Amino acid sequence: MSVQRRPSIWRQLDAASRYAWPAACLVFGLFIIGLPLGLPGQAVLRPAYAMACVYFWSLYRPSSLPAPVVALTGLLLDLLGISPLGLWAVLLLVLQGATLASRRHLIPQFFLLNWLVFTAFAATASAAAWAAQSILTLSILPLFPLAAQLLAAAGLYPALAALFIRAHRGPAAAELA
Amino acid sequence: MIRLSVPFRQALARLTLPVMLMVSLGVVLIGRADQTLATSLRSGLDDLLAPAYAVIAGPVETLEHGGGAIGQLFNLEAQNEELRAENAKLMQWQSVALALEAQNNAMKAVLNYVPQPTPKFFTGDVVADLGGVYARSVLVAIPPGGNTNLVGAVAMDGRGVAGRVVEAGARSARVLLITDLNSRVPVGIGPSGAPALMAGTNGADPALLYWAPGQPPAEGAMVLTSAEGGAFPPGLPVGVVHYDAQNDPVVLPLADLDGLRLLRLFAYANNEPILTPVPASHATNRAAPLSKGLAH
Numbered sequence: 001m002s003v004q005r006r007p008s009i010w011r012q013l014d015a016a017s018r019y020a021w022p023a024a025c026l027v028f029g030l031f032i033i034g035l036p037l038g039l040p041g042q043a044v045l046r047p048a049y050a051m052a053c054v055y056f057w058s059l060y061r062p063s064s065l066p067a068p069v070v071a072l073t074g075l076l077l078d079l080l081g082i083s084p085l086g087l088w089a090v091l092l093l094v095l096q097g098a099t100l101a102s103r104r105h106l107i108p109q110f111f112l113l114n115w116l117v118f119t120a121f122a123a124t125a126s127a128a129a130w131a132a133q134s135i136l137t138l139s140i141l142p143l144f145p146l147a148a149q150l151l152a153a154a155g156l157y158p159a160l161a162a163l164f165i166r167a168h169r170g171p172a173a174a175e176l177a
Numbered sequence: 178m179i180r181l182s183v184p185f186r187q188a189l190a191r192l193t194l195p196v197m198l199m200v201s202l203g204v205v206l207i208g209r210a211d212q213t214l215a216t217s218l219r220s221g222l223d224d225l226l227a228p229a230y231a232v233i234a235g236p237v238e239t240l241e242h243g244g245g246a247i248g249q250l251f252n253l254e255a256q257n258e259e260l261r262a263e264n265a266k267l268m269q270w271q272s273v274a275l276a277l278e279a280q281n282n283a284m285k286a287v288l289n290y291v292p293q294p295t296p297k298f299f300t301g302d303v304v305a306d307l308g309g310v311y312a313r314s315v316l317v318a319i320p321p322g323g324n325t326n327l328v329g330a331v332a333m334d335g336r337g338v339a340g341r342v343v344e345a346g347a348r349s350a351r352v353l354l355i356t357d358l359n360s361r362v363p364v365g366i367g368p369s370g371a372p373a374l375m376a377g378t379n380g381a382d383p384a385l386l387y388w389a390p391g392q393p394p395a396e397g398a399m400v401l402t403s404a405e406g407g408a409f410p411p412g413l414p415v416g417v418v419h420y421d422a423q424n425d426p427v428v429l430p431l432a433d434l435d436g437l438r439l440l441r442l443f444a445y446a447n448n449e450p451i452l453t454p455v456p457a458s459h460a461t462n463r464a465a466p467l468s469k470g471l472a473h
Contacts, residue, residue, distance in 0.1 A: 042306055067197040089204060
């Protein structure tokens, strides 16, 4: 085995960091949203952020956000916020599955359409979370946080996408797509 | 690294998502079957996160307080003047309070009043705002070493009741706020202490339920905790009655629930809430001092 053919350590580190960026960004973001910043409806941002990240990376770089990472993120979301254990793991995985299934059709489309599709996916997932928690607690939960979560998701996505597209267009990203 | 053939690897990649989905569904079922699992996982995670959050939250708090540490330097003079004036006023009030305390003690002595035991308390920084979409809770970092079981402790900020501890680890405690949907606090309204129940609505102001029909709570009346049900000690300040736009009575909490920074957790011995789901291990701990108390 020749040493020359292997990429240098820095090249490997670079590729590894680019590979790990989406997952690290997702998990770290969830912790940051937990800081007591005193924003109104801060808790609503957490699932919205997770959904936006899972959708974006599943669309543009699915190999960087494998299903086990998504499942663990969902569990983390359930533990940080107080939702039934495993609920968001299931929802995020379903979101990822739906995104991967429609990936071929979505990638060539305009950003606006992707945004609309994300909003529809997020609405479905949020409504499912609301329904599941309502059933599990045997009460009708308030609808206002659901609407707030949906608005947060729809509003957050373009901002996050603008950031992530820059990261995605890095030189080492091509082979990961 | 193990070399796998390309079709096998592709099949494996295609299978991960369904397999993880099945695993997650399994976790949901396990979580439903064993409610303590989520609680123990959550308090374990909280214990891990609390010190990390405390490190990050420190500088954030410094920045937030009145425009930051540097911003404070510019109005030191004015602040000092203000504080001096306030101090003078408070000194007067202190003498009044001392006189009243002496009078109160004398009256208690006449009445053969049995004083309530002073609760153990811990002061902790609120390091994270870990509410869910349908839940309101904060994470409090507590100094390690206190081996009191804090589950069920009453959390108060400087002004009033903020919530109750629902999960506690060695270094952290999760406080369910009074605005949470699952929060129910028995309260007394006004000087007569008319009984009612304060129920969280996930909104800013908890609702008042089950007040006596002939005696609607008066706007502006003080709401204090009541000992009904043994969940809370009596007489802790909670808030003020207010009628909302729908003409339903709500409680405006005294505690600054959106900007909690410091909480005191009062662990009342033998006075832990029955309404809190207490894990089996805690329940046995709780039973011991009670039986001892009965033996005396």
